[in-house]
Amino acid sequence: MGVILKSEARTFKARFFLALIYLVLALGAVTMVYPFAVMISASMSSNYDYQRHSPLLRAGWDPADRYLRFLATVFRDFPREVFPEAPEGWTTWAEIAKDRAGVRRLYENREAPGDGAGLLPELARMDADELVCNYDPRDVSGFLRRKYGTLERLNAAWPVPHRSFFDVSFQLESRGRALPGPKLDDWREFEREYVTRAIERGDFVCRTMPRDLAARAPQIRAALNAQFDAHGWRDFLSGSVANYRAVGEYLFVRGRAFANTIILVVLSVLASLTVNPLAAYALSRFRLPSTEKIILFLLATMAFPAAVTAIPGFLLIRDLGLLNTFAALVLPGVASGMSIFILKGFFDALPRELYEAAAIDGAGEWTVFFRITLPMTTPILAVNALNSFIHAYSSWEWAFLVCQNESRWTLAVWMYQLSQTFAHQPWCVMAGFVLVSIPTAAVFLLCQKVILRGIVLPSMK
Numbered sequence: 001m002g003v004i005l006k007s008e009a010r011t012f013k014a015r016f017f018l019a020l021i022y023l024v025l026a027l028g029a030v031t032m033v034y035p036f037a038v039m040i041s042a043s044m045s046s047n048y049d050y051q052r053h054s055p056l057l058r059a060g061w062d063p064a065d066r067y068l069r070f071l072a073t074v075f076r077d078f079p080r081e082v083f084p085e086a087p088e089g090w091t092t093w094a095e096i097a098k099d100r101a102g103v104r105r106l107y108e109n110r111e112a113p114g115d116g117a118g119l120l121p122e123l124a125r126m127d128a129d130e131l132v133c134n135y136d137p138r139d140v141s142g143f144l145r146r147k148y149g150t151l152e153r154l155n156a157a158w159p160v161p162h163r164s165f166f167d168v169s170f171q172l173e174s175r176g177r178a179l180p181g182p183k184l185d186d187w188r189e190f191e192r193e194y195v196t197r198a199i200e201r202g203d204f205v206c207r208t209m210p211r212d213l214a215a216r217a218p219q220i221r222a223a224l225n226a227q228f229d230a231h232g233w234r235d236f237l238s239g240s241v242a243n244y245r246a247v248g249e250y251l252f253v254r255g256r257a258f259a260n261t262i263i264l265v266v267l268s269v270l271a272s273l274t275v276n277p278l279a280a281y282a283l284s285r286f287r288l289p290s291t292e293k294i295i296l297f298l299l300a301t302m303a304f305p306a307a308v309t310a311i312p313g314f315l316l317i318r319d320l321g322l323l324n325t326f327a328a329l330v331l332p333g334v335a336s337g338m339s340i341f342i343l344k345g346f347f348d349a350l351p352r353e354l355y356e357a358a359a360i361d362g363a364g365e366w367t368v369f370f371r372i373t374l375p376m377t378t379p380i381l382a383v384n385a386l387n388s389f390i391h392a393y394s395s396w397e398w399a400f401l402v403c404q405n406e407s408r409w410t411l412a413v414w415m416y417q418l419s420q421t422f423a424h425q426p427w428c429v430m431a432g433f434v435l436v437s438i439p440t441a442a443v444f445l446l447c448q449k450v451i452l453r454g455i456v457l458p459s460m461k
Helices: 012-044 063-074 093-098 100-108 119-125 136-150 151-157 184-199 214-252 258-283 292-304 306-319 326-333 337-349 352-360 365-376 378-394 397-402 410-422 428-445 447-460
Strands: 131-133 208-210
Touching: 012 292, 012 428, 063 093, 063 100, 063 214, 063 326, 093 100, 093 131, 100 352, 119 184, 119 208, 119 214, 131 184, 136 151, 136 184, 136 214, 136 337, 136 447, 184 208, 208 214, 214 258, 214 410, 258 292, 258 326, 258 365, 258 378, 258 397, 258 410, 306 326, 306 397, 326 378, 365 378, 378 428, 397 410, 410 428, 428 447
Parallel strands: none
Antiparallel strands: 131 208
8 A cells, every 4th residue: 555645646745745755765875875986986096085085086087186196106205306386285195185276287387298208218227226116015916926926935035924925015125224135126126127117018107216306307297297198098097996906916816715705605595594494484383382482582692792702602613623614604693583583473474274275285394395485485585695695795703713724714804804904005995895895786786676575575564
């Protein structure tokens, strides 16, 4: 039965009421879409424009903003020696990004692109002490992997061992504070690799620049302008997807992370769709004398936060010898008090005549369960499967606790590790959040009709 009768549909009150409902729904949609758009925009940003927290990437249509974003990839700090006419208040790239008028003035007053083709060959001939590099930490792991191949060879060459290629940082080396050694030699090779790759691509500038910027300011400005006019869009698009490339390398090229996640999700969903319907069917069909007490006990388990049950759960899993196994990840979440409660209520509402007719036809209990009961509860089962999928896919605390072996870590655990590794690059963390949210969004979009039926039907019972 509709909220508004057909006879009232054309009245002012009815139209105002419907307009109000649509307005509330639209506002609700905005509150969901806007944060996701901000997250997507932040995942394509850099140290220049990350702190804007805007749903749109301004550099996509504003050439002045794109030019300053390009400069931020070449220089660690704003090169005042190259642009002495810039405002005095420009200290950090984040502050510069807020000065929209100053950014536009700098872009509009730049000279026409000159001949900057001689900068990179000159850099290739300079000594290491004459160079400075605004290196991208995302490029370090790839360089070391290409040179050493395995982490064992890297740790054998360097005096300080590392747990991962992603843990290596050239921060001291880039600031000229490192002691001589194999790591400093690798840094100088890495520094020059930027020049070599830029020459091969036909670029005019790269992240490696001469240390004395003031002496070569006209040449550097000409090279910067030539690079932006020739490859500005290419560099912008490459920089926009660089975060995803780094996150993809971190998450999906880490042993069995992707396979572990698929196995865990499949096992969790199958176990949930097996245990919960059977328990609910037994409580509903056989009218046990202690049904209410059992339901109350199942619902009482939801009163305790996961942090409270983590320690006793871990001790139980340890005593059973299930640490670092899929059983430790799947078994604790198989039975859900809320799922059993909802399924039992839906089973109770099914007509008793169906079961009586099946009994007259000679159908057994398993036949009644699989052929009659389950097909009528598909929407509810879809919602339970979605909840089980979300819990198994996104839960990292329990997986991190019971699986100390990295070979059993799932994408959620590696995502937590990524947020720690790239804490100084939050734009990469945002790219990771976008990537790991895609499977959940895809599952909901593909199954939304069945899931919505499962949400609506219990309320109509």
